[in-house]
Amino acid sequence: MSDFLIIGGGVIGMMTALQLADAGQSVTLVERGECGREASWAGGGIVSPLYPWRYGTPVSRLSRWSEGFYPELSLRLLEETGIDPEYRQKGLLYLRVEDEARALDWARQVGKPLERVGPEVIYAKEPAATPGCEQALWMPTLGSIRNPRLGQALRARLAMMPRVTLREHETVTGLERAASGGVVGARTKEGLIAAGRVIVCGGAWAAQLLESVEVALPVRPVKGQMILFKAPAGLVQRVVLMDGRYVIPRGDGRVLAGSTLEEAGFDKALSVDARESLWQSATRILPALADCEVEHHWAGLRPGSPEGIPFIGAVPGVENLWVNAGHYRNGLVLAPASTRLLVDELLGREPIIDPAPYRLAGRLGGG
Structure with missing residues (x-):
C-alpha cells in the first residue's frame, strides 16, 4: 500500500507525485487515460494568467510564486529524461x-x-x-512552455522513480470509505487501490469523483x-x-x-x-x-471554478481525502505553487503562502 494515491495524471497530479517522491514518500498515480493528455496537453503553455491584473489576490499569489519555477524544472527534466519541455522566456x-x-x-x-x-x-x-x-x-519576463513535452517529461521522470507506481488507462469508479467514514483508497475495475491518503487531482472530472463520498465540489x-x-x-x-x-x-x-x-x-x-x-x-x-x-x-x-480559485486542501468531514482541482484557465500557470502548497500541508511543512483562501471549508456547494 502506498503512502499516497493520486487520482488524475495531469500536470497537477504528476507534479504532486514528483514532489512527494522527492520527499521520500511512496505514491500510486492512477489516470483514466494517458498521463498529461487532457487539459495539460490541450492548453497553450503560457506561464502567466492571460491578463494577470484582472485576477484576485488568491490567484495572483499562486501565479507569482510559480513564475520562476519552470526554467529550473525544464532543465531538471531535460537532464533526467532527455525530453526538452522547451521553456522560452521571450516576453x-x-x-x-x-x-x-x-x-x-x-x-x-x-x-x-x-x-x-x-x-x-x-x-x-x-x-x-x-x-x-x-x-x-x-x-x-513572461515565459511559455511546450506543455505536451512537459507532460511527456514529467511522465518519463515518474516512470523512473522506484517510489512511484503509474496506473494508466484505469478509471476510478468511486472512493472507498471505511466504517469510520474516512477514505481508504479508490475502486477501479481492477479492484481496490488502497493508500494512506488519497488526493483528487482530476481536473474537470474532480466533482464526479467526490460525488461518491457525497461531497459537492463546484468544479465544472x-x-x-x-x-x-x-x-x-x-x-x-x-x-x-x-x-x-x-x-x-x-x-x-x-x-x-x-x-x-x-x-x-x-x-x-x-x-x-x-x-x-x-x-x-x-x-x-x-x-x-x-x-x-x-x-x-x-x-x-x-x-x-468560482472566480478561478482552485480548491486545495483536506475535504471537510472526510478523513484522509485531499483535493487539488479547479484551476480553470491557469492549471499549468499555478501548478508549481498549488502542488507545493498541498505537499507542504500533507507533510507538515511551513506553507509557502497562506493556504486559507484555497481551503474547501465554506466553499463547497453542499454535501
Whole structure:
C-alpha cells in the first residue's frame, strides 16, 4: 500500500507525485487515460494568467510564486529524461488593452516589469504583427512552455522513480470509505487501490469523483478549442495577445492560436464555427498566418471554478481525502505553487503562502 494515491495524471497530479517522491514518500498515480493528455496537453503553455491584473489576490499569489519555477524544472527534466519541455522566456506583447491604466498600476504594485511601448518597439520585436499599432504593453519576463513535452517529461521522470507506481488507462469508479467514514483508497475495475491518503487531482472530472463520498465540489468542465499553424520558423518569436485571443510560437516554427470558452459539459466535439473564429483572430494578430496551413484543431476541458480559485486542501468531514482541482484557465500557470502548497500541508511543512483562501471549508456547494 502506498503512502499516497493520486487520482488524475495531469500536470497537477504528476507534479504532486514528483514532489512527494522527492520527499521520500511512496505514491500510486492512477489516470483514466494517458498521463498529461487532457487539459495539460490541450492548453497553450503560457506561464502567466492571460491578463494577470484582472485576477484576485488568491490567484495572483499562486501565479507569482510559480513564475520562476519552470526554467529550473525544464532543465531538471531535460537532464533526467532527455525530453526538452522547451521553456522560452521571450516576453509577451499585449495589443489593444482596454484597461491599460489598471494594468500598469497593478504592475507597479507587485513590482512586475510592464511598460507601454510604441510602434518602433512593437515592430522591432514582432515585424509580422498586425500593422498600424501605435502602442502596446510589453512584459519582458513572461515565459511559455511546450506543455505536451512537459507532460511527456514529467511522465518519463515518474516512470523512473522506484517510489512511484503509474496506473494508466484505469478509471476510478468511486472512493472507498471505511466504517469510520474516512477514505481508504479508490475502486477501479481492477479492484481496490488502497493508500494512506488519497488526493483528487482530476481536473474537470474532480466533482464526479467526490460525488461518491457525497461531497459537492463546484468544479465544472469548460471547453476550449485551439488550432495549430504550420508556419515558417521565426515568423513570430514571442506570445502576442490581442482582444482576448493569443498566438504562441514553438521552437520548430509552429504557432498555436487560442482559445474558445464554451459551456458544453464534457463534450469535446470540434466545430467549424470555432475553427473559423480562431483562424480569424490569429490572422488579425499575425496576417501572414493566412498563408499557412492549419495543421491541427483540438479541444480540451478546463476545470472551471468560482472566480478561478482552485480548491486545495483536506475535504471537510472526510478523513484522509485531499483535493487539488479547479484551476480553470491557469492549471499549468499555478501548478508549481498549488502542488507545493498541498505537499507542504500533507507533510507538515511551513506553507509557502497562506493556504486559507484555497481551503474547501465554506466553499463547497453542499454535501
